[in-house]
Amino acid sequence: NKNTKIDKEAIELLVKYKWPGNIRELENFLERMVVINTTGIITVREVAPMIDSDDFFMEVSDYDLKKAVSYLEKRMISKALKNFGSTRKAAKHLGIDQSTVVKKCKSLEIDILRLKEYE
Structure with missing residues (x-):
């Protein structure tokens, strides 16, 4: 019962991330982010360390x-x-x-x- 929003940059990062566990992993991740969030807004600063950002940067940069x-x-x-x-x-x-x-x-x-x- 928390009113929590996700900022645009965090959404962009979530969209670009390859979710190995598909929708279940995404659902669990978002639930965890809502529970631990204290500001009401989930930012890219909170999301990036929680996902495998090394894979994300390799995908973006093509090595x-x-x-x-x-x-x-x-x-x-x-x-x-x-x-x-x-x-x-x-x-x-x-x-x-x-x-x-x-x-x-x-x-x-x-x-x-x-x-x-x-x-």
Whole structure:
């Protein structure tokens, strides 16, 4: 009887994960996540450690380290920009310079203006 939601990024991760136990494994996983969740929102930060994320990254990268690093950087920078609202605040949170965030947004094709539209 808990009212719990799953954020969009967590859903994306769950959809991309190959569930070896099919629907039963997914059902059990979601029940466990609802029980242990204390905030009412299940996030990718909670989901990723609970599934075999190594398989997930190998699937995404096709065994290419550069692709996997780019994928992770893009997700982390996009999330920080959405959460903190500016390149300066995102950079501080990520532990990098603001100019690095701007350069990576250009190289990773992250549309900063589009991200701000969804705040």
